[in-house]
Amino acid sequence: MNKIFNCDIMEGFKQLDSQSVDCVITSPPYWQLRNYGFDGQWGLEPTFEEYLENLWKMMDEINRVLKDTGTVWINLGDTYSTKSGGFAQEASKRTPSMTQKYLDHIGTIQQPSNLPTKSLLLIPHRFAIGCFDRGWTIRNDIIWAKTSAMPESVLDRFSKKHEYIFFMTKKPKGYYFDLDSVREEHMQSTLKREMRGRNTGKYTGGAGGQSEQGLIKEREHKGYENMKDIYESGETTLNPKGKNPGDVADFWKIGTAMSKTEHVASYNPALIDKPILAGCPRGGVVLDPFSGTGTTLVRASQLGRQYIGFEASEQFFKITEESVNQEEERKSQPTIEDFI
Ligand SMILES: C[S@@+](CC[C@H](N)C(=O)[O-])C[C@H]1O[C@@H](n2cnc3c(N)ncnc32)[C@H](O)[C@@H]1O
Structure with a gap:
């Protein structure tokens, strides 16, 4: 079943049968944050309303391909409105050495001028409310507290160090969820x-x-x-298998990972372990419709799940191909157990 497609997200969905996927884990491009350098990319829509419409189009397709028992995990960050353009552009001016990689990617991002300046646009919240309106069950709005986030030298607000992971299901009950697999x-x-x-x-x-x-x-x-x-003996209510994960269960303290590749927005594999383990049965299919460098796909495979990925950028698709091939190669090597 493992498949990767070098194509636009909506073309990718056309390749998949209805009710064929167990779990969707993805990080869409954030609005106006960076330019991935190809036509038709999402994230550079002129208004955030158009951007959200695209994300909801994606959610409708996810609804079709996802099994009724399936789970969905969408990682989204917010954007500040600025006069000069997107957040990355603003940040890159402040900390040029940290963000040189970004500069090559952001191009000439320009926000509409009618937005209240310096405001968070609350895009993750708007996205989640739209999903709720479309009938999705929002089971958690997990906070990804980024312990090693990029510094911001702002003086009139706090640094922004978190993003959201929305955990959604098609039905309120009967979906796959294995809490025991991620207890701490x-x-x-x-x-x-x-x-x-x-x-x-x-x-x-x-x-x-x-x-x-x-x-x-x-x-x-x-x-x-x-x-x-x-x-x-009934003397404790503590679960002997451990506690619900996280300091607080829906607050995940996980650092960002330095990208080993040219991709500027690949996520830390540690971020997706819990969604894969708790949200997809062993042998089930994980789909990442914005697979980037293939982090989700490789991690899914390492954790004994199958995977499907879509990525429109040829450059990132090649990295994905290399990563998944390396993982397949690693898996085909004999292990110590084979000799016992
Ligand atoms: C935030 S990144 C995902 C990074 C990924 N999680 C990783 O760890 O590498 C979003 C990805 O979406 C891709 N992308 C943007 N628009 C797309 C589209 N219309 N169809 C398919 N992929 C697209 C970009 O090239 C980028 O790699």
Whole structure:
């Protein structure tokens, strides 16, 4: 099933059957942020309304190709209105060494002049509301808190260090979601508290000649090994498989990744592990309709999923081809298990 298409997004969708995809993970070009250097690219529409119309056209196609059990994860960042043009242009003037790569790409981005200057355009929010109006179930608006985002030398507002990942489904129930696959270990302090039995008040201590303090210490240090028993005895409500991921579950602290290629907007593979693991069954098909350098596709393959990608830029498509071929090659190599 693994397929990559060097074509426009809407041409790509024509290649796919209805209800053939388990999971869509993508990062569309953000509005007026950069010029990828080819005609027909999305993101450079003269108005953000036209840009949003295109994204909703994409969502309609996703609705068609996605199985009813499928999940969708759309990563979107916002744009500030400026008099001079897009955010990248503004940023590149301020920190030229950081953004030289961007300068080659942004070209002559020009925003319409009727927008309130210096305002966030709230494009992710508008996009999500439009999806809601089209019948999508918005399950989460996850915050991607970018721990290593590009510096901004602004003095009249805070730096903008987050983007959104909208997790959407076609139906409110019955979609694939495997929370257990992405649970994280409970914090030591939480475990210790539970081991002491404080949450339920059921533990009274003082058995077998040990002092209550002694028993408490012993129980604290047993940690996970002891969790199952305590869970089964009803002394804790903590899940022995771990907690819902993230410091707060829908707040993901993940750094941006330096691109190893010419692509200026490839995302950190760590960002898409949770969507792939929780949102697509093993062996299922992940689609990235703006596959760029193929980050989603390679990661999907590494995690035992199939993949489909569309990318209109010939340059980035070649990088995708190389990356997925390398991954296929790696997978075909014998592993230590083959010799045991
Ligand atoms: C934000 S980037 C995606 C980066 C990708 N997640 C990665 O890690 O490499 C968006 C991509 O959409 C592509 N693109 C823009 N307009 C397109 C269109 N109409 N059809 C297909 N691809 C398009 C751009 O070339 C760019 O590579």
